[in-house]
Amino acid sequence: MAEIVYYTKEGLEKLKEELHFLKTEGRSQIAKAIAEARDKGDLSENAEYDAAKEAQGLHEAKIAKLENTLAHARLIDESKLDSSKVLALSIVKIRNTNNGATMTYQLVSESEADLKSGKISVKSPIAKGLLGKSVGDKAEIQVPAGKMEFEVLEISR
Incomplete structure (x- = not known):
């Protein structure tokens, strides 16, 4: 199926x-x-x-x-999505707690993913680690370069 x-x-x-x-x-x-x-x-x-x-x-x-x-x-009807948690189609501003770098990504389907335009797949390691988090939450995510910790700064649609 x-x-x-x-x-x-x-x-x-x-x-x-x-x-x-x-x-x-x-x-x-x-x-x-x-x-x-x-x-x-x-x-x-x-x-x-x-x-x-x-x-x-x-x-x-x-x-x-x-x-x-x-x-x-x-x-997805974006108007009905909860913006207090990270979900598919969320635009998330995160901060790398190790080096202080901030990034903004939109979590989209695999076929829409385009890193240059700030869209990452919901199936990527970073997106999986962020799903369900709220503003202020920290997520420790295993990426190819090792473990990284991100803090969720902002969630929008």
């Missing part, structure tokens, strides 16, 4: 747009490549045709995966 994944409105729209692109323009580009390869002669010795057919298979697999993801995707 597939796992239900929660998305922001923005993340869900991005998935739908990608699926639409793959089904329309993506499929037509693949069909065009197959037709061009077919026009080059004998199919039994045509590596270009084989590559185009393989690309088609990979493309269809990607479409199927996206459709499955969307079928199990759920939109």
Whole structure:
């Protein structure tokens, strides 16, 4: 059974747009490549045709995966979320108690995670350690570099 994944409105729209692109323009580009390869002669010795057919298979697999993801995707109504605790979609300002550095992250689904824009996956070690914490709580988190301690400074949506 597939796992239900929660998305922001923005993340869900991005998935739908990608699926639409793959089904329309993506499929037509693949069909065009197959037709061009077919026009080059004998199919039994045509590596270009084989590559185009393989690309088609990979493309269809990607479409199927996206459709499955969307079928199990759920939109989170941010207005109903408790902002006193760290939850999925929370924007959390934390301080590393070892060096005093402060960071702000939004906890999002795996497919929406983008560290450059401050979005980390709820399945990442830091996010897992922060889930359920309140402002002022400290979390000791095992990361690849060792144990780190963070203090939750602020929680928002």
